Amino acid sequence: MTAIFVSMYECVQMCTNLTFLNAPKESYFCLNNYILLKFDITMNTGAPIKPPRGIKPTKETSGLLISVIRALSASETNEQREIEKAKLEKEYKRSDQRLDELVSLHEQDLTEVMQIFSTLSERVTASREKIHAVKENLNACKQLLNCKREELLNLWLEGMEHKHVLQLLEEASTSPEKYNLE
Numbered sequence: 001m002t003a004i005f006v007s008m009y010e011c012v013q014m015c016t017n018l019t020f021l022n023a024p025k026e027s028y029f030c031l032n033n034y035i036l037l038k039f040d041i042t043m044n045t046g047a048p049i050k051p052p053r054g055i056k057p058t059k060e061t062s063g064l065l066i067s068v069i070r071a072l073s074a075s076e077t078n079e080q081r082e083i084e085k086a087k088l089e090k091e092y093k094r095s096d097q098r099l100d101e102l103v104s105l106h107e108q109d110l111t112e113v114m115q116i117f118s119t120l121s122e123r124v125t126a127s128r129e130k131i132h133a134v135k136e137n138l139n140a141c142k143q144l145l146n147c148k149r150e151e152l153l154n155l156w157l158e159g160m161e162h163k164h165v166l167q168l169l170e171e172a173s174t175s176p177e178k179y180n181l182e
Contacts, residue, residue, distance in 0.1 A: 065170065068088060075081045171178070 068084075071084055072081055075084060
């Protein structure tokens with residue numbers, strides 16, 4: 001079994017898609033504004049199912065909060081506000097209780113996922129540090145190579161000068177009358 005976390009926006013989309021696909025309730029549950037999806041990697045679902053037309057994803061992730069604010073501001077009396085507040089508290093308690101049940105039910109899976117995430121996070125951090133060290137070493141090598149290149153260029157120029165001087169000396173020794181050296 002493998003598990004993934006999904007954002008609140010994707011959570012709403014997944015909930016509608018999961019109910020649309022008739023996914024079993026045991027395959028997903030909500031956790032702190034996230035949906036934890038459990039799926040078997042070897043599971044073959046066949047061809048993907050196209051979502052129904054006309055359902056557009058909402059761009060606001062705080063739609064529930066906005067609807068609550070609208071309901072509270074639309075209520076004319078304090079009694080209506082208190083009723084709305086009581087409904088919200090009741091729903092909050094129910095979702096909190098459901099969350100506790102799901103966390104206790106899937107505690108081992110959650111622990112395993114968090115350990116895997118921690119291990120991966122440590123590996124990523126170590127890899128980033130190694131990459132940083134490699135980049136620094138490459139820059140140092142590049143600077144050294146530039147210095148060596150300048151040094152090699154100077155040595156090559158000196159070699160060319162010495163070669164020319166040697167050629168002139170050989171010419172002078174083979175034909176001294178040409179240079180009036182006598």
